[in-house]
Amino acid sequence: MSEITFNDEKPVDFVAVGRLCIDLNANEINRPMEETSTFTKYVGGSPANICIGMARLGLNTGFIGKVADDQMGRFITQYLKDNGIVTQGVTTDRTGAVTGLAFTEIKSPTDCSILMYRDNAADLLLETGDVNEELIATAKMVLISGTALAASPSREAVFLALEYAKRHGAVIAFDLDYRPYTWKSPQETATYYNLAAEKCDIILGTREEFDMMEQFGGNPERSDRITAAKWFDYSARIVIIKHGKEGSIAYTPDGTSHTAQSFPAKVIKTFGAGDSYAAGFLYGLMQGWTIERSMEFGSAAASIVISSHSCSDAMPTSEAVHDYMERCKRGEITANT
Numbered sequence: 365m366s367e368i369t370f371n372d373e374k375p376v377d378f379v380a381v382g383r384l385c386i387d388l389n390a391n392e393i394n395r396p397m398e399e400t401s402t403f404t405k406y407v408g409g410s411p412a413n414i415c416i417g418m419a420r421l422g423l424n425t426g427f428i429g430k431v432a433d434d435q436m437g438r439f440i441t442q443y444l445k446d447n448g449i450v451t452q453g454v455t456t457d458r459t460g461a462v463t464g465l466a467f468t469e470i471k472s473p474t475d476c477s478i479l480m481y482r483d484n485a486a487d488l489l490l491e492t493g494d495v496n497e498e499l500i501a502t503a504k505m506v507l508i509s510g511t512a513l514a515a516s517p518s519r520e521a522v523f524l525a526l527e528y529a530k531r532h533g534a535v536i537a538f539d540l541d542y543r544p545y546t547w548k549s550p551q552e553t554a555t556y557y558n559l560a561a562e563k564c565d566i567i568l569g570t571r572e573e574f575d576m577m578e579q580f581g582g583n584p585e586r587s588d589r590i591t592a593a594k595w596f597d598y599s600a601r602i603v604i605i606k607h608g609k610e611g612s613i614a615y616t617p618d619g620t621s622h623t624a625q626s627f628p629a630k631v632i633k634t635f636g637a638g639d640s641y642a643a644g645f646l647y648g649l650m651q652g653w654t655i656e657r658s659m660e661f662g663s664a665a666a667s668i669v670i671s672s673h674s675c676s677d678a679m680p681t682s683e684a685v686h687d688y689m690e691r692c693k694r695g696e697i698t699a700n701t
């Protein structure tokens with residue numbers, strides 16, 4: 365068992381707060397975007413992907429975010445509904461803001477990048493008045509995502525969501541989801557990330573994301589243990605540092621570390637790994653599994669998503685993850701990278 369317990373009387377398992385966007389993933393892969401003609405449209409944005417992942421795994425989920433009053437915004441809201449996600453916390457911008465677009469370039473399984481169109485993006489216009497306290501009050505877990513801290517008024521909305529989550533006893537997870545393009549300076553970024561992380565029970569990020577938060581000093585060796593230890597003086601009960609294909613490590617306040625290896629994958633593109641890992645890991649915790657078992661499940665979910673063309677649409681069911689793990693054990697799946 366992990367140290368984390370959930371209030372079983374609450375009807376909603378999981379609410380994510382933050383960005384709802386569109387991914388346009390290149391259809392002609394293994395080439396630069398200059399040579400790509402067609403893209404497939406998917407719902408995107410890290411917290412959206414995680415929430416869709418949790419819904420696919422069978423949990424009751426809801427979302428708090430803002431969409432543009434356009435075809436893309438309506439597509440996103442409908443997709444969430446079709447996946448059984450409660451959308452009462454999804455508001456619509458009325459100022460003419462647009463939907464953030466992420467064009468993904470897949471040059472090779474290990475060389476992927478994202479070209480962002482995020483000027484006047486609706487998701488960053490989420491206001492404090494849009495944060496649905498009623499929905500948060502019904503949730504066992506609330507997840508925030510770092511990109512929503514990049515600008516006002518979304519930044520204040522996230523801090524209010526944290527306040528509501530604390531008030532109503534939700535477990536709070538923070539996926540660092542650091543995207544440099546939405547921020548003005550590294551110093552500003554680290555300031556707000558650190559302020560938010562102080563309030564969270566579970567913090568998930570890559571080594572590079574934690575490096576960004578530690579830019580004011582204190583961990584020159586880039587030690588995962590030192591990174592994690594800092595947060596146990598605040599609210600954290602689990603800190604996970606992800607290392608891509610090398611796997612991941614979790615720390616708990618008693619100083620114990622827990623590791624997970626990655627699963628083999630026929631990688632198409634690497635983005636979406638972190639989101640599917642988060643969904644699988646948090647789902648495992650909510651089933652009362654150990655941290656190791658939850659990390660293993662998250663790692664297998666990540667391998668499935670990176671072996672697929674999309675992030676959101678490829679989020680697996682629980683049966684699909686278990687099946688994948690079995691097939692890996694039998695040696696039926698080997699890595700291509």
Ligand SMILES: Nc1ncnc2c1ncn2[C@@H]1O[C@H](COP(=O)(O)OP(=O)(O)OP(=O)(O)O)[C@@H](O)[C@H]1O
Binds near residue numbers: 626635
């Ligand atoms: N090439 C890979 N092969 C197998 N598993 C992988 C690979 N890359 C990532 N993973 C799995 O996904 C998990 C999270 O990956 P990573 O550390 O890259 O997170 P991330 O950087 O947040 O992902 P993203 O690329 O979505 O932003 C890893 O712990 C691992 O289990």
Ligand SMILES: O=C(O)C[C@@H](O)[C@H](O)C(=O)CO
Binds near residue numbers: 407410413637638
């Ligand atoms: O909004 C982004 O930054 C891109 C995401 O939409 C995309 O789905 C992704 O990178 C997943 O991690």
